[in-house]
Amino acid sequence: MNKPIIGITLDSEEPGGYSKFPWYAVRENYCDAVADAGGTPVPLPHQPEIAGAYLEMIDGLVITGGAFDVDPALFGDKTRHETVVTKDRRTEFELAVTQGAIKQDLPVLGICGGQQLLNVVLGGTLIQHIPDEIDNALAHEQPNPRDEPGHEITVKQDTLLHQITGNETMSVNSAHHQAVKEIADPVIINATAPDGVIEGIELPGKRFCLGVQWHPEFSIDPGDRRIFAAFIDTAR
Numbered sequence: 001m002n003k004p005i006i007g008i009t010l011d012s013e014e015p016g017g018y019s020k021f022p023w024y025a026v027r028e029n030y031c032d033a034v035a036d037a038g039g040t041p042v043p044l045p046h047q048p049e050i051a052g053a054y055l056e057m058i059d060g061l062v063i064t065g066g067a068f069d070v071d072p073a074l075f076g077d078k079t080r081h082e083t084v085v086t087k088d089r090r091t092e093f094e095l096a097v098t099q100g101a102i103k104q105d106l107p108v109l110g111i112c113g114g115q116q117l118l119n120v121v122l123g124g125t126l127i128q129h130i131p132d133e134i135d136n137a138l139a140h141e142q143p144n145p146r147d148e149p150g151h152e153i154t155v156k157q158d159t160l161l162h163q164i165t166g167n168e169t170m171s172v173n174s175a176h177h178q179a180v181k182e183i184a185d186p187v188i189i190n191a192t193a194p195d196g197v198i199e200g201i202e203l204p205g206k207r208f209c210l211g212v213q214w215h216p217e218f219s220i221d222p223g224d225r226r227i228f229a230a231f232i233d234t235a236r
Helices: 028-036 048-057 088-103 113-121 160-165 222-235
Strands: 005-009 011-013 023-025 040-044 060-063 108-111 151-155 169-172 188-192 198-202 209-212
Touching (some): 005 048, 011 088, 048 088, 060 088, 060 113, 060 222, 088 113, 108 113, 113 198, 113 209, 151 198, 160 188, 209 222
Parallel strands (some): 005 040, 005 060, 060 108, 108 209
Antiparallel strands (some): 011 023, 151 169, 188 198, 198 209
């Protein structure tokens, strides 16, 4: 069976730890989830000037998360919360490769910070710090291990996410302090947390353009594997 090539965006770190020079990183389970679903994972370095070349090579794109934020100026905010940390070269690349993937109608899966990046690409905005904007917010940076559930979400009917998972609720992990705030037409919200935080978005009319605020690569809920299976099947 055809094993589609799936580009996975890398994180980047300053010198220290693994190397005395700048280095890339990606958790193994991102690659494992793609491979287990039948794809061939290929990590993508941050080279926005050749994003088009990468797009010619891949059949689908996973935009990963990371301990950083999209620059608020990119979605029109004139102020920056004190907690915001940016990785400008990474964001520049992810903007370029995501815009290109959507234009070419390649399957796109945005995970956690990847959903936030996807929403900005699609014309939306972000909550810069959930505790400052959501009353009685859940602990979206959960205190328990990330390979355990943090809270439940409600999946909206008549959405791609509901079609894929077959469920109206899912148990998900949670590792973020920002979230989708406003969406632009024709993006739709497909999942929410009990406190109203947006947990999923999708773009109708595309083969597969889905964002989730949690980390399905940990396979905590049965629906997580179904997300990767549907993504890979579409990329074939």
